Amino acid sequence: xxxxxxxxxxxxxxxxxxxxxxDYGVGVLLxxxxxxxxxxxxxxxxxxxxFLGNEVWLVAAVGVLFGAFPRLEGELLSSQHTAFTVLLVxxxxxxxxxxxxxxxxxxxxxGAALLVAVAWGVLLGRVLGGPAWLWAAGLPALFALxxxxxxxxxxxxxxxxxxxxxALALAPAAAVFTVAAxxxxxxxxxxxxxxxxxxxxxxxxxxxxAVRAGRWRAAFGCTxxxxxxxxxxxxxxxxxxxxxxxxxxxxxxxxxxxxxxxxPLVLLFQWTTWWAHRVPR
Amino acid sequence: MDALGLARLQFAVTTSFHxxxxxxxxxxxxxxxxxxxxxxxxxxxxxxRMTRFWGRLYVVNYALGIATxxxxxxxxxxxxxxxxTFAGDVFGAPLAxxxxxxxFLESTFLGLWIFGWDRLGRWVHxxxxxxxxxxxxxxxxxxxAANGFLQHPVGHELRDGVLRMTDFSALLTNPTFVTxxxxxxxxxxxxxxxxxxxxxxxxxxxxxxxxxxxxxxLRLGVVTTALATPALVGLGFAQIPIVEEHQPDKFxxxxxxxxxxxxxxxxxxxxxxxxxWVTVPLLARDLVVRLRFPLHLMVAGIPLPFVAAIGxxxxxxxxxxxxxxxxxxxxxxxxxxxxxxxxxxxxxGFTAVFAAxxxxxxxxxxxxxxxxxxxxxxxxxxxMVPAL
Numbered sequence: 001x002x003x004x005x006x007x008x009x010x011x012x013x014x015x016x017x018x019x020x021x022x023d024y025g026v027g028v029l030l031x032x033x034x035x036x037x038x039x040x041x042x043x044x045x046x047x048x049x050x051f052l053g054n055e056v057w058l059v060a061a062v063g064v065l066f067g068a069f070p071r072l073e074g075e076l077l078s079s080q081h082t083a084f085t086v087l088l089v090x091x092x093x094x095x096x097x098x099x100x101x102x103x104x105x106x107x108x109x110x111g112a113a114l115l116v117a118v119a120w121g122v123l124l125g126r127v128l129g130g131p132a133w134l135w136a137a138g139l140p141a142l143f144a145l146x147x148x149x150x151x152x153x154x155x156x157x158x159x160x161x162x163x164x165x166x167a168l169a170l171a172p173a174a175a176v177f178t179v180a181a182x183x184x185x186x187x188x189x190x191x192x193x194x195x196x197x198x199x200x201x202x203x204x205x206x207x208x209x210a211v212r213a214g215r216w217r218a219a220f221g222c223t224x225x226x227x228x229x230x231x232x233x234x235x236x237x238x239x240x241x242x243x244x245x246x247x248x249x250x251x252x253x254x255x256x257x258x259x260x261x262x263x264p265l266v267l268l269f270q271w272t273t274w275w276a277h278r279v280p281r
Numbered sequence: 282m283d284a285l286g287l288a289r290l291q292f293a294v295t296t297s298f299h300x301x302x303x304x305x306x307x308x309x310x311x312x313x314x315x316x317x318x319x320x321x322x323x324x325x326x327x328x329x330r331m332t333r334f335w336g337r338l339y340v341v342n343y344a345l346g347i348a349t350x351x352x353x354x355x356x357x358x359x360x361x362x363x364x365x366t367f368a369g370d371v372f373g374a375p376l377a378x379x380x381x382x383x384x385f386l387e388s389t390f391l392g393l394w395i396f397g398w399d400r401l402g403r404w405v406h407x408x409x410x411x412x413x414x415x416x417x418x419x420x421x422x423x424x425x426a427a428n429g430f431l432q433h434p435v436g437h438e439l440r441d442g443v444l445r446m447t448d449f450s451a452l453l454t455n456p457t458f459v460t461x462x463x464x465x466x467x468x469x470x471x472x473x474x475x476x477x478x479x480x481x482x483x484x485x486x487x488x489x490x491x492x493x494x495x496x497x498x499l500r501l502g503v504v505t506t507a508l509a510t511p512a513l514v515g516l517g518f519a520q521i522p523i524v525e526e527h528q529p530d531k532f533x534x535x536x537x538x539x540x541x542x543x544x545x546x547x548x549x550x551x552x553x554x555x556x557x558w559v560t561v562p563l564l565a566r567d568l569v570v571r572l573r574f575p576l577h578l579m580v581a582g583i584p585l586p587f588v589a590a591i592g593x594x595x596x597x598x599x600x601x602x603x604x605x606x607x608x609x610x611x612x613x614x615x616x617x618x619x620x621x622x623x624x625x626x627x628x629x630g631f632t633a634v635f636a637a638x639x640x641x642x643x644x645x646x647x648x649x650x651x652x653x654x655x656x657x658x659x660x661x662x663x664x665m666v667p668a669l
Contacts, residue, residue, distance in 0.1 A: 067377025070369020
């Protein structure tokens with residue numbers, strides 16, 4: 001029973017990084033990538049149909065964290081008070097800026113997206129024991145790569161070609177970060193960090209080849225997995241989850257029935273969102 | 282101010298902001314769903330235009346509702362880790378259900394509704410707005426169940442120094458939850474009704490050409506207010522014996538702030554009840570429009586239900602002090618072990634960003650409301666759908 005909840009929490013958190021990751025990546029690069037208002041609208045129009053469905057993966061993850069791991073939730077959040085405060089302020093600003101956007105909002109949108117990525121980087125770096133500055137620079141690079149790969153998949157013509165060029169240029173930077181993060185990760189035991197780094201480099205290589213071959217969906221899958229990988233590393237490498245931080249069995253059982261009924265629906269309607277906005281082939 | 286005071290003030294400020302947007306979300310989504318249902322069954326294009334106009338205001342309001350909601354969820358763990366440590370087994374469950382059943386689905390449905398305009402079939406699109414409304418109310422239900430537990434903790438036993446759940450269903454039959462949930466739902470409908478009435482009255486004052494459009498909107502607003510306020514007031518007074526039974530100190534030791542909150546709420550509730558019923562007969566032959574002075578009152582009345590709602594919350598929450606979980610955990614003991622400096626930073630940060638974004642959001646709502654249906658007919662339903 002306990003294992004199920006650890007898996008569920010991991011899946012929801014991974015889902016958040018893999019999906020909202022490209023929102024933040026697109027946000028960070030909005031002004032740099034798109035040269036005029038027409039291009040910015042095309043870029044945003046590619047991302048926004050998924051925006052409302054992406055960010056709520058975080059809400060669901062924290063809900064599960066609170067319900068099933070109550071003694072981890074309070075410890076984790078309050079021990080990183082200022083980092084989470086910065087993250088949330090940026091998250092609120094980004095969420096509002098995307099939904100209310102006019103050109104005047106762009107400084108808020110870009111700045112908040114960057115700050116969200118930096119704050120997640122710092123938090124992940126702290127948990128995994130790496131230097132804060134490395135993660136603060138590395139995670140925005142990963143999200144940016146994921147963002148341009150998403151754009152290469154969803155856009156057409158000039159913009160697609162530009163997104164593909166940007167992806168090929170960003171991939172080596174992400175590789176440098178991956179190697180540096182693996183070498184400096186203090187808390188992760190030896191075999192695990194080697195494995196995580198190897199998988200990350202394989203995913204980067206896969207994304208690079210897929211972009212060159214014009215296999216956009218495969219490339220997107222690779223960068224999505226890459227964004228989720230640090231989360232897997234956190235849950236896999238650190239003993240963050242023990243039964244003592246978890247709720248008692250009656251609570252887990254009650255929540256289990258709800259999750260069993262609702263999660264298929266959630267996945268169905270998330271899939272519907274992608275299906276309704278599928279790229280014509 | 283000490284750390285405890287800062288943490289409480291931060292919770293009060295962020296919750297109040299969040300609650301203002303949530304009320305509009307719940308109230309407007311219901312009326313948009315009703316309007317879209319009429320549009321689906323009617324050949325008259327006015328219902329579709331009304332759906333688009335009011336739906337756009339709803340969507341812009343939702344932007345801050347979801348943004349502030351994310352902070353609400355994190356805030357328990359950030360500032361009140363003692364609550365999750367001690368009562369998380371019971372209190373965390375309804376919050377977890379809320380995020381999975383309601384928040385997650387609501388946002389996904391709303392995304393499909395916004396971007397499915399003109400793409401999905403009429404009935405699928407109609408089903409989506411009802412699903413958004415349903416999940417929005419489900420959200421309120423689980424949040425109120427969690428809050429009801431804080432007022433009157435049920436379904437638990439104290440074991441090894443922490444609360445363990447014994448009966449999940451007790452949370453949903455909790456007397457401090459059931460009536461309060463109904464009260465909040467009708468408060469939201471009242472907010473929606475008063476908002477439709479006020480915006481429509483504004484357009485009549487400006488001698489709008491869209492007479493049919495705003496006559497229908499005004500009627501929907503007045504009738505909604507007239508139907509919602511009796512239940513709202515009734516469920517408000519119905520809580521008095523429940524509070525007297527479970528939290529007698531709330532009335533005995535009422536202070537300046539919560540006392541004023543309670544007073545404003547009751548007065549505003551009764552005024553809205555009275556005025557909406559006086560207005561219903563004046564809807565005949567557009568008397569209310571031809572008399573003109575009621576229109577001024579309707580515009581001026583838009584903020585009233587918000588003031589009442591905040592007053593009600595202040596009474597409910599301040600009145601419980603010094604307890605966070607009534608009789609079991611004090612607010613002081615629930616405070617996280619964080620420095621006063623950190624709390625000051627987060628208080629200033631959240632308050633500043635919420636206030637700035639709320640003003641920007643309300644300015645956009647006011648602009649869209651002023652421009653009227655001529656603008657919503659041609660522009661997308663959300664700024665998230667930029668014209669290409």
